[in-house]
Amino acid sequence: MKRIISIILSAVVCVTAAAQNVRWHDAAELTVIGKPISTAKAFTRIDTAQYKFANRTIDRYAGYSTGLAVLFETDSHVIRTKWTTGPSNSGANMTAIGQKGLDLYIMKDGKWVFAGVGSPDMVKEPFCNHEGTIVADMADGTRQCLLYLPLFDKVDALEIGIEEGAVIRPIDNPFRYNIVVHGSSITHGASAGRPGMTYAARFGRDNGFYCMNLGFSGQCKLQPEYAAYLADIKDVDAFIFDVFSNPKAEEIYDRFDAFVDIVRKAHPDVPMIFLQTERRETRNFSLAREKFESEKQSAAAKVIRERMKSDKDIYFITSEDFLGYEHIATVDGSHPSDLGFTYMLESISPKIRKIFRKYGIR
């Protein structure tokens, strides 16, 4: 009996302490960045009521929080988060932190420095409700925060917890230019270790560019619905395309020009930078994969080089060094790990910045 009372008492103490210490704020009222076109729901990258895609998988992915981030400043010594995602288990080739977790960076000496992750609860089914401390025991002072949202899940609600008496408020988006990145799972972020580690997020964060992520895992096949969405975006300064990873060679030949036509009509002078698809490690020993993948790469090179003859604002970045040369930079043969994305960025980042400079994007 004594033990039961003691348990009840300590539970009461716990709840009281938590209630005293943490005040929860709806992150929807802070600055949410990453959407090329605004949406009704706070944490969805594309408004799926407004835009319909070819299949339900794409519709689902469109409603994900991929590439979105919340910007705020606070003088709290602790940052907690409470968020709700879909019920899915993690994919075999990604971490749950990347898939349904949060990833916080704090501005320090002019750079966004990693501060901590919101680790999703993968023990209590259905894996929807998550809560945790991202960072605690910080020094006094007001800090600017950049919190990336899950890459492969929807976020229905997100609250940020700060200590009683501390202040939290939105800050302006500090990233410059509107860079839209559209592509496959590689763009979507499989298999980044945490949400801020996609190549689009890293390229944006490291260079101060506003990169928006329209990666659609396995579903990026030069479909006209994507082109129509891209055409609807106002004020794009550049497109980066990873559109040769998912379609077969025939689909590349069949669809590429129609896709570019739609985007070009809406954005006549915007630079369009196409990344060749990586040389997948699944080719190392499979003759069938070698044939299939090299046909894709050769189709991509052909259609783009042909188009470049008549369009001076189209660029092509070849991919021979995207995964390094030691065959260790993917999780499963196809999807770059953080090491793969590092190799990829070492290759593409200087090339893209060089192109950007021609357009005054710096």
Next chain:
Amino acid sequence: MKRIISIILSAVVCVTAAAQNVRWHDAAELTVIGKPISTAKAFTRIDTAQYKFANRTIDRYAGYSTGLAVLFETDSHVIRTKWTTGPSNSGANMTAIGQKGLDLYIMKDGKWVFAGVGSPDMVKEPFCNHEGTIVADMADGTRQCLLYLPLFDKVDALEIGIEEGAVIRPIDNPFRYNIVVHGSSITHGASAGRPGMTYAARFGRDNGFYCMNLGFSGQCKLQPEYAAYLADIKDVDAFIFDVFSNPKAEEIYDRFDAFVDIVRKAHPDVPMIFLQTERRETRNFSLAREKFESEKQSAAAKVIRERMKSDKDIYFITSEDFLGYEHIATVDGSHPSDLGFTYMLESISPKIRKIFRKYGIR
């Protein structure tokens, strides 16, 4: 009714095709490497009936297949696998492929080259039974294969499927010297993207050394039971220790000498290389973590430097560059991604090889 018959017929056709095409072989009859002391069960790194540890978590980890690999050669054009693991869901900071999957390398031009993964089934609960093709459509010829087993799960059964008429047989362990690597989750392999990507596996594979993995996630605190196990190992050529990541500063001061005494008594002249624990990224903003972690590091440096005065075969490798300098090399602030392990190996690999050369290990 027609539809039902058609479904039944196609199921029969499927089963027949599978039965015709694939012959299954028990991997326990091939060459299983990675155990410092042999075990009764094929795919367990430590015989948990023989060795008892301080708690049930360590007992469970001891029975995992961490660091084990199966060696064989085959002229099959396809390699399939069917394996049984425990029922656990994946940890939030690791991929299911790393945790419960398989990772195949094939010898090519004198190097072990990545060939494919066995991706665990994370859809059908309880996530125990997995089957899949690792690589298919290979050219004619006999190939030597190295298949790493799950890092964070037990393997109760593993079968390798080859095509009808093909041959599979064990090959000798090609790795030289016996290198025992004992440590924390960082050694255990959180958060390697796939089982062959731990630093111990990579260091061994890249240099031809036989590295055995005794990493115990969160549980490596200089306990005497580990020392007793290490003392029981015959024929060790070198120890690599990552034993300063889990214990608190006080535990390091209290336990280090007793731990070394036990191991030293059994292995008087064997080089013992101690890695300083990495500078965790959880220190970036938390004053409490900064204090806790720097106290650990300073305790480690003190005890080891003191011991080195009287033991010429003890070495210490400092860790300032283990995670690079951009704060992007962990999944969660503590656990290196494949990028983190790459930085770590760039640092430790030349230093360890230099020490090894003094002992004729090359």
